[in-house]
Amino acid sequence: MSVDYSFLLSQMTLEEKASMCSGSTFWLTQPVERLGIPCVWVSDGPNGLRKEKRSAGLNLMGTSETSTCFPSSATTANSWDVSLMKEIGHAIAGEAKALSVTTVLGPGVNIKRNPLCGRNFEYFSEDPFLSGRMGAAFINGVQSSSIGTSLKHFCANNEEHLRMSIDSVIDERTLREIYLSAFEYIVKTENPETVMCSYNRVNGEYMSENKRILGDILRDEWGYENIIVSDWGAVNDRVLGIKAGLDLEMPANNGVNDKKIVEAVKNGELSEEDLDKCVLRLLKFAFEAKEHECHNKAINLSVNHAVAKKAAVKSAVLLKNENCNLPVDEKEKITVIGALAKYVRYQGAGSAHINPFRTVSFCQTLDGNNIDYTYADGYKIKGTGVDYTLIDEACKAAQNSSRIIVFIGLTDAYESEGYDRTHMKLPESHIELIKRLVEINDNITVVLSGGSPVELYEFKDKVKSILHMYLGGQAAGEAAYDLIFGKENPCGKLAETYPLKYEDNIVSNYFPMGPRSVEYRESIFVGYRYYDSAKKDVAFPFGHGLSYTQFEYSDIKAAHKKDGSVSVTFKIKNTGSRCGEEIAQLYVKAPASKIFKAEKELKGFTKVKLEPGEEKKCEINLDNRAFSYYNVNISGWHVEGGEYTILIGASSRDIRLKTAVRMKDSNPDAVVPDYSGTAPSYYKIGECDIVPDNEFEALYGKKLIGNEPYKKGELTINNSVEQVAVSGFGKAIYAIMKYGAKLVSVTTENPEMSARSAIDIPLRSFNSFTGGFLSQQTVEGILDLCNGKSGGFMKMIKGFRK
Numbered sequence: 001m002s003v004d005y006s007f008l009l010s011q012m013t014l015e016e017k018a019s020m021c022s023g024s025t026f027w028l029t030q031p032v033e034r035l036g037i038p039c040v041w042v043s044d045g046p047n048g049l050r051k052e053k054r055s056a057g058l059n060l061m062g063t064s065e066t067s068t069c070f071p072s073s074a075t076t077a078n079s080w081d082v083s084l085m086k087e088i089g090h091a092i093a094g095e096a097k098a099l100s101v102t103t104v105l106g107p108g109v110n111i112k113r114n115p116l117c118g119r120n121f122e123y124f125s126e127d128p129f130l131s132g133r134m135g136a137a138f139i140n141g142v143q144s145s146s147i148g149t150s151l152k153h154f155c156a157n158n159e160e161h162l163r164m165s166i167d168s169v170i171d172e173r174t175l176r177e178i179y180l181s182a183f184e185y186i187v188k189t190e191n192p193e194t195v196m197c198s199y200n201r202v203n204g205e206y207m208s209e210n211k212r213i214l215g216d217i218l219r220d221e222w223g224y225e226n227i228i229v230s231d232w233g234a235v236n237d238r239v240l241g242i243k244a245g246l247d248l249e250m251p252a253n254n255g256v257n258d259k260k261i262v263e264a265v266k267n268g269e270l271s272e273e274d275l276d277k278c279v280l281r282l283l284k285f286a287f288e289a290k291e292h293e294c295h296n297k298a299i300n301l302s303v304n305h306a307v308a309k310k311a312a313v314k315s316a317v318l319l320k321n322e323n324c325n326l327p328v329d330e331k332e333k334i335t336v337i338g339a340l341a342k343y344v345r346y347q348g349a350g351s352a353h354i355n356p357f358r359t360v361s362f363c364q365t366l367d368g369n370n371i372d373y374t375y376a377d378g379y380k381i382k383g384t385g386v387d388y389t390l391i392d393e394a395c396k397a398a399q400n401s402s403r404i405i406v407f408i409g410l411t412d413a414y415e416s417e418g419y420d421r422t423h424m425k426l427p428e429s430h431i432e433l434i435k436r437l438v439e440i441n442d443n444i445t446v447v448l449s450g451g452s453p454v455e456l457y458e459f460k461d462k463v464k465s466i467l468h469m470y471l472g473g474q475a476a477g478e479a480a481y482d483l484i485f486g487k488e489n490p491c492g493k494l495a496e497t498y499p500l501k502y503e504d505n506i507v508s509n510y511f512p513m514g515p516r517s518v519e520y521r522e523s524i525f526v527g528y529r530y531y532d533s534a535k536k537d538v539a540f541p542f543g544h545g546l547s548y549t550q551f552e553y554s555d556i557k558a559a560h561k562k563d564g565s566v567s568v569t570f571k572i573k574n575t576g577s578r579c580g581e582e583i584a585q586l587y588v589k590a591p592a593s594k595i596f597k598a599e600k601e602l603k604g605f606t607k608v609k610l611e612p613g614e615e616k617k618c619e620i621n622l623d624n625r626a627f628s629y630y631n632v633n634i635s636g637w638h639v640e641g642g643e644y645t646i647l648i649g650a651s652s653r654d655i656r657l658k659t660a661v662r663m664k665d666s667n668p669d670a671v672v673p674d675y676s677g678t679a680p681s682y683y684k685i686g687e688c689d690i691v692p693d694n695e696f697e698a699l700y701g702k703k704l705i706g707n708e709p710y711k712k713g714e715l716t717i718n719n720s721v722e723q724v725a726v727s728g729f730g731k732a733i734y735a736i737m738k739y740g741a742k743l744v745s746v747t748t749e750n751p752e753m754s755a756r757s758a759i760d761i762p763l764r765s766f767n768s769f770t771g772g773f774l775s776q777q778t779v780e781g782i783l784d785l786c787n788g789k790s791g792g793f794m795k796m797i798k799g800f801r802k
Helices: 005-010 014-019 073-079 082-098 128-143 172-179 181-190 211-221 238-244 256-266 272-291 301-315 362-368 388-398 428-440 476-484 506-510 528-533 694-700 728-745 751-760 763-769 776-786 792-801
Strands: 042-044 103-105 148-154 167-169 194-197 227-230 317-321 334-337 373-376 403-409 444-449 465-468 517-519 538-540 551-560 566-574 580-589 601-610 615-622 628-631 636-639 642-651 654-663 682-685 688-692
Touching: 005 272, 014 256, 014 272, 073 082, 073 128, 073 301, 082 103, 082 128, 082 301, 128 148, 128 172, 128 181, 128 601, 148 181, 148 211, 172 181, 172 628, 211 238, 227 272, 238 256, 238 272, 256 272, 301 476, 334 362, 334 388, 362 476, 373 388, 388 428, 403 428, 428 444, 444 476, 465 476, 551 580, 551 642, 551 654, 566 580, 566 601, 566 642, 566 654, 580 615, 601 615, 728 751, 728 776, 763 776, 776 792
Parallel strands: 042 103, 103 148, 148 194, 167 517, 194 227, 334 373, 334 403, 403 444, 444 465
Antiparallel strands: 317 465, 551 566, 566 615, 580 601, 580 642, 628 636, 642 654, 682 688
């Protein structure tokens, strides 16, 4: 279908243009019926399609249509399998077509800066290279099926605490190398249909109006020409957003911000040319998405269930397997303990929560295969308190068993959108259960569930094997069965580091902070970049994962190619007795420099399937970016001349091969930033000094400003319900919101998310999140009352009348 968008734009009134810049409901874009401009439906979808059955009213996470629940992104990242991600993307696109959805709101490629971030289960990795490749593959799979995607949450949205208002304070090099890198790769290689801006501020400016990042970097530098959409309720100043290039505000704003756009054009604050740029992109999006919209398309969900099971199998990580403890012989006398074996934890909570058409637990799979076993709960599936009666029953069941399989992990209340974890421990009841069981029988296999790292030091060395299923989707129980009994060979490897204790993570010093800001003072030292540079012991390193077979690496070579890239070749041989897949990781270690750098950084990987005795040659190509750091003095990427070490490993701590390659300086005239002698203050990382604090201090000062509380009289519309409770009226609003959340939580999957979201929401979002029930004037009156200003009450009442 051919549409002259420029001509169509010329026929639109100013009011019609402004109306297109926001949604018509929570999930529909705004049509202009007079001109035949269509509306299209967008839906959540990182690990499956979540299309709500209703599209208007309060945003209370309404019941969604049934669909396939695939493993979460934190899980599939462990597969390191780009072809698998494409397959999942293709399957989700098919379900979107069946439900007339045109755009899937995913993937999320935010970096796992801290293991306690409540939404980490939605994100791929602590490493931007791996995140970028997995996210790009997912988008390729979806968009190759003519369904749009939304790359999110752009950017530096690395905690849920006060996510709608907190300011992420980051130096330029860290922002570029760690937090923008995955987005950049995906934008340049896959051109996602939409990019979703995050709630938070970055260096003082809300992302919904951050012209430097949305305009200068995303659009001008990276060449992105499709639409930018806000996260739901993320808009602060709509006029500034238009100027920055934010095209679409979601959800509907009841016309409040549309009127502001019109007024701004009429009074000269906003040029109609800037508005037209947004509307042209929105016209293109609406017509092209509508052209691919399907109705009543048949979909075979059983086929997608098989894909979900395949993904769960390939993404599970065998953390420990002492003396080849796994796999289990089906004839063994086994005892299965743990309620998670019956009530599988297969996904996280929040906007990514899928309504699966089928779920299969481990016990159901045992029953379906006629496996004889003894079972005991061991703990209650809800709550964290220890039930000693259940533990006693579990110990009694385990006494006469030759094999104990224990299912433990993070239960639903631990991980969710809307709030962060407060510690890295497993539920107390799960830990107490393990402690008692190892006293009876040490032939224990632990099966872990959860979307984020947990502390394992209390039992890691006392059990024989540990299989981590992460959040394995609706087929997690079947996948666990196939892996435990050797029907499948585990091949997943960790996409994040498991520290021994939470305090071992340098970011624990700067998380979550607030109420004003969170400061990224750890610089580039996130995840393994920190642990490996500091030579710090960890429970399980980045990239770790075992197999039921063994692999041998050999014959590494590195050579420059005519196109300027570097080719690295090596061989992998399966020296064991089973067919298996190995994930080989390539790390680059930079030569000595004036500027601090990580010990090594992931710059390539490959996954190879090998029959017993089979050997294959692998090749990984490295471009200049693999050897670069971001030089703030030239505002660009810089390769320092020198000898770089190429490391090939089975994990970041299991390096099997190494060689060296000499690189020419990409900019001999560039001045390398030097922080070595400007101040005596350094981060103490393990036994060595690595990153100077003064790089950050030069920009933002030495004082940690994030913890200064807000005061009555300085409150703004961007303060949260919890923050305005510094005044008497604010306390009343806080109490009302908490009570309302309590009422709502009765019908929700996750009461804690409802409670936390209710008090973290900023006042500015009252209008959009109530479907216009609370007018803008009412919200301004509430703010005045919180600040103790006269006239606030009448303003609030008049707003209600409107």
